[in-house]
Amino acid sequence: MxxxxxxxxxxxxxxxxxxxxxxxxxxxxxxxLVPPKEAQLKKSIRDHSEAS
Structure with missing residues (x-):
């Protein structure tokens, strides 16, 4: 990542x-504000990967 x-x-x-x-x-x-946004984007990618 x-x-x-x-x-x-x-x-x-x-x-x-x-x-x-x-x-x-x-x-x-x-x-x-970068670390919380980075965590949010990582979670979004993981959620997208799991849904596929």
Whole structure:
């Protein structure tokens, strides 16, 4: 599983989590919000994988 962070010009942080060619994107307003968003995206990928 990989996590990529991209700082956007507006100050927003884009969080991209990928596992087994499945990726989820999320955005947060500050770096201190990255860990909970990353956990949320990982859970979404796991739920999607289990449902398939």
């Amino acid at each position: 990989t996590t990529e962070l991209t700082n956007l010009p507006c100050g927003t942080v884009q969080v991209k989590v990928c596992m087994n060619h499945i990726c989820e994107l999320g955005w947060v307003s500050s770096h201190h």
